[in-house]
Amino acid sequence: GAVVSQHPSWVICKSGTSVKIECRSLDFQATTMFWYRQFPKQSLMLMATSNEGSKATYEQGVEKDKFLINHASLTLSTLTVTSAHPEDSSFYICSASRPIGVRNQPQHFGDGTRLSIL
Amino acid sequence: DAKTTQPTSMDCAEGRAANLPCNHSTISGNEYVYWYRQIHSQGPQYIIHGLKNNETNEMASLIITEDRKSSTLILPHATLRDTAVYYCIVSLNYGGSQGNLIFGKGTKLSVKP
Numbered sequence: 001g002a003v004v005s006q007h008p009s010w011v012i013c014k015s016g017t018s019v020k021i022e023c024r025s026l027d028f029q030a031t032t033m034f035w036y037r038q039f040p041k042q043s044l045m046l047m048a049t050s051n052e053g054s055k056a057t058y059e060q061g062v063e064k065d066k067f068l069i070n071h072a073s074l075t076l077s078t079l080t081v082t083s084a085h086p087e088d089s090s091f092y093i094c095s096a097s098r099p100i101g102v103r104n105q106p107q108h109f110g111d112g113t114r115l116s117i118l
Numbered sequence: 119d120a121k122t123t124q125p126t127s128m129d130c131a132e133g134r135a136a137n138l139p140c141n142h143s144t145i146s147g148n149e150y151v152y153w154y155r156q157i158h159s160q161g162p163q164y165i166i167h168g169l170k171n172n173e174t175n176e177m178a179s180l181i182i183t184e185d186r187k188s189s190t191l192i193l194p195h196a197t198l199r200d201t202a203v204y205y206c207i208v209s210l211n212y213g214g215s216q217g218n219l220i221f222g223k224g225t226k227l228s229v230k231p
Contacts, residue, residue: 006161034219043205044162044221093161095219106152107219109161 003027004096006110013084014118020080021113023094029074030096034107035067038091050077084117091115121145122206127226130200136193138225140206143187151182152209152219153191155202155227162205162221165191196229203227 003026011019023033031052036044048069049057056069066088068080077096081088093112098105123141130136142151150169154162166173166180168189173180179192193200205224 004161036221043223044156044219046218046220049218091159095161106164106167108164109154112159112161114159 004094004108004110006094006113008113009111010114010116012116012118015085016083018080018082019084019115020078021092021094021115023077023079023096023110025075025096025108028096028098030077030098031074032097033071033077034095034097035069035077035079036093036095038093038112044093047079081115084115086117089115089117121208121220122222124204124206124222124225126223127228129228129230130193130196132198132229132231133195136196136200136227136229138191138193138204138206138227139188140191141188142206142208145186145208149208149210151180151186151189152207153178153180154205154207154219155200156205156224157199157202163202165204196227198229198231201227201229 005024005026007022033050035047037047038044046059047062050069050071052071052074058064066082071077091112091114095107095109097107121144150167152167153165156162166175166178168180168182182189203224203226205221207219
């Protein structure tokens with residue numbers, strides 16, 4: 001079945017540093033990837049839609065200059081949290097969808113990255 | 119806001135069928151019903167989806183009412199590993215690939231021995 005891999009699984013870093021999270025589709029090409037954030041005891045919130053070869057589309061209230069998304073290939077999207085602060089501590093999850101035209105393909109999710117900013 | 123309504127929590131005895139309801143009374147004609155689950159500290163796992171016909175796969179069955187305003191996910195023989203938060207989501211299906219997903223609070227299913 002489809003597999004989406006995220007790296008790293010967890011990261012702890014000091015306030016002010018930048019953190020890059022990778023999302024890879026391992027056995028299919030993904031023209032679209034999605035980035036979500038989940039705070040404790042809350043549901044997933046969509047942050048942005050990442051499209052291969054073009055700029056990401058950010059949801060309202062998500063700072064595009066703080067959460068940099070790059071989708072340079074059909075199998076890799078990266079999310080960089082720039083100048084991270086404690087309030088950015090969260091569970092970040094990506095998902096990938098097969099290209100349009102491939103029948104009945106739901107999104108498949110990575111296992112998430114737990115980010116803790118000290 | 120999520121366009122579905124689910125009970126906050128449910129319990130189920132191990133080995134019995136778990137029936138998880140979902141209301142989606144404002145679903146539009148081209149929206150599908152998707153079910154995902156999230157086990158603690160993991161990413162959501164796709165379970166099943168459907169448009170108007172009932173669907174079955176190796177994980178579960180999906181029963182959609184004729185008016186499409188509600189659906190039920192059935193886990194035929196629940197195990198302890200099925201304990202998770204289950205999300206019912208309605209979403210467009212763009213030429214076969216899924217559109218944006220809006221997660222609600224889901225149903226926390228606890229399977230008990």
